[in-house]
Amino acid sequence: MLEDHKILVIDDDQDILLAAKLLLKRHFAAVDICNRPEQLPKLMAAGQYDAILLDMNFSPGESSSKEGLYWLQQVLEMDPDAVVVMITAHSAVELAVETMKYGATDFIAKPWQNEKVLATLSAAIKLRHSRREASMLRQSNEALIEVNQPHSEMIGESTHMQQVKRVIERAAPTDANVLILGENGTGKELVARDLHQQSHRRDKAFVAVDLGAVSENLFESELFGHAKGAFTGADKARVGRLLAANGGTLFLDEIGNIPLHLQAKLLTVLEQRQVTPLGSNKSQALDIRLVAATNVDREQLSDERLFRQDLLYRLNTVEIKLPALRERAGDIALIAQHYLHMHKRKYHKAELEFSATALREISRYEWPGNVRALRHAVERAVILSDGPFVESTDMQIPTSATFSETNPETDFMLGAASSNDHQDLDLEKAERELVSTALHRHNFNISQAAKALGITRASLYRRMEKYDL
Template sequence: MAGDKPYDLCLVVDDDEDILLAARLLLRQIFAEVVTTTSPEDAVAMIASRSPDVILLDANFARGATDGAEGFRWLGKMLAVDPQAVIVLITAHGGVQVAVNAMKQGATDFVTKPWANERLLATVRTAAALRASRRETGVEKAKAAAIAAPAAGETPLLGQSPTMAHVLSLIERAAPTDANVLILGENGTGKELVAREIHRRSRRADGVMLSVDLGAVADNLFDSELFGHVKGAFTDARADRVGRMQAADGGTLFLDEVGNLPLHLQPKLLTALEQRRVTPVGSNKPVDIDVRIVAATNMAPERLGDETVFRPDLLFRLNTVEIELPPLRRRREDIPLLLDHFLRFYARKYGKPERAVPGELLGELVAYDWPGNVRALRHAAERAVVLANGEHFVMADFPLPRTAGAPIRLSPEAAPPPMQDLNLERAERQMIERALKKHAYNISAAASELGLTRGSLYRRMEKHGL
């Protein structure tokens, strides 16, 4: 990873230069590098040499094509080069068959254009996390004997503590059934890893597993996102779009951050789960679905049980089996095992020497509460591997708040300092950057505040390298 971006490289392949520009500008938020190309041949070569975190692939390159056949052909070639590649299909024709066929042939997910920025970001973040999980699992299997106990070698859910043994036991018993599962836990505890392990061990393992971050879905997009829509259902509905619940038919649907679903939308989800059918927006024909639901939330159980926050009938529908992931501070005995795994992983990734962790340092790391849980430990290990230059690790290599020289991060809500620079070019760049950060990189909102059109803002962002 480079700088403060969560992931390294995204590759976008499309025959429309405007689409490539929009994707490049938007995805810079989460990737250190976004490479775009109109040539699928060049894309295949790059996959072989650079192994992108996520690949966005256009479904149709030939003029007038709508069946996705050419996209499927290049999808197969890309997966032949890298079977673990995570590929999201882009299409202007969101018909049910195209989307379902794409995932049957190995695509991880799909997006339709024109896209909503929030939806594309959520889809790509989920895809990048899947790629990271696949990479970690591959390394884990190869080094299981040296890194972890044999039982943990099959899964990235490492841990030998009693609390993790209980979690793994619940997964083992629940996974082969079709029971809905609700995963509880603080941010960074690994809820999505549990969901993927449940799917992997289920009878639906040969089917797709799709994810929806309900915390990132705008209220007005909820019906379209989950249930789909037909062409002409609303102003921007230029083609049929299959919803996530239908696209996951025969597989598993992971509803992340389900606790963030507004109360007024919860009855719609409940009805779909009870009837096991959905009706796309603009259609009067319900569609039967066969999906297993795995949901997750970081909401405290007592708040989840508050009827003014979450409907009890929906909760009962979701938590047939409830798995609570413990925070890292409640399973400190697993920290040495996790730390050893991450340090080895990043040493191999970055070509760094493997260094020892002195006992006194290990004691401090085990005693630390790790507010960000396993995710924070992983980040700390990566930073330590990158920055360490001694024969062994020292405390200064780890970015703990009490560590001297630890980076200070300003709250996103903190007001920016007054602008003192009167240089016009630099002032314009600062104003654009402030507007983008204020609106969480929502291009429409930022452009409106700046008094620009979306296209004008995109051009200025490109000009200033934002």
């Protein structure tokens, strides 16, 4: 018997259906029969078939094959990768051949020869599998185009960073799951990519998913994928990020922010090493190297009211703690120089360098947003600089007044309203200042900054991109 192969036979003749079932059930795992083609949508919604045998005529006295052609088109609309073998009388072979122009895979003539039926179905099943593999590959490639980013080197010679690099070198060649802890902007995705590049999976996919940007409603669809028609708006099947990473590395950023009920679903997939797309009843094997990251501190992760401890054990076979930039101040000038050289090439300012004062101020500043904030500040300085040197003023490092004990959001609004003569009514500038102030006040913690501003995380991300923050 050919395991896991499921066949559907549609014919209005009960004798044909019985004969087909008696023959096919000895060779295939499951055989469904039906004498009413209008049941096709319901049958196909309930599960996928490896091959469908479809009669060409159903109404008494009908011989035009219009009904068969109609239902063939319905099947292919519901499942473009379906393989359909037409059943026809010897007198209508020419019509059966014609249906192949509309998507039929092959045909068999009644009365049939058993060997011919089996050979035709075996070929059809192989075609079905080839189509599915090609479809999966296309969708995987589409997913990878969305998520793959070029790999950048990790910069730093401090003791902290040397320790991090040693752990990466030891863990990378294994398939051990890794949990990366650290504040926003410390380079957690860089570590994940470095783990991938030094692993035996380096030639396979690296798929990064920012769970903080995935809404609860779309969590399962985004990670597990979905079948066509799985929910309203699912007009085509989609490969989830887990299957897109199959054979490679899956990086789940902001793992600490997903709610408990979704943590349970993720744990089930990781334990079973298989994933079932939404709207499908067929599981697919999963082979991934999992790297997760969070800015949530270790104490919060250890609170079972906030994070499942069984999932935590699954994630942190190896744990890497990334230091904040203020904890490796000796690396700041080195990182700033790296981004200066990168951006002055980008903006065609080859002669630009840091002044001694600017470099000193950069190294003294604590950078609440860590490397990410430093990178943005350097790029902005390169754009704004109009001389041979990047000066402290170009870097726009906030003064101590920016971090007063009073609420900066309130201070800004009061300051704007304090004088009608000097009031700045540039709405975009005001919004940019508010967003920048909130980000700095909350150390670039996206969730806290968004809450302080009264907007969603997605809205904050859009404004950060809009204002280059």
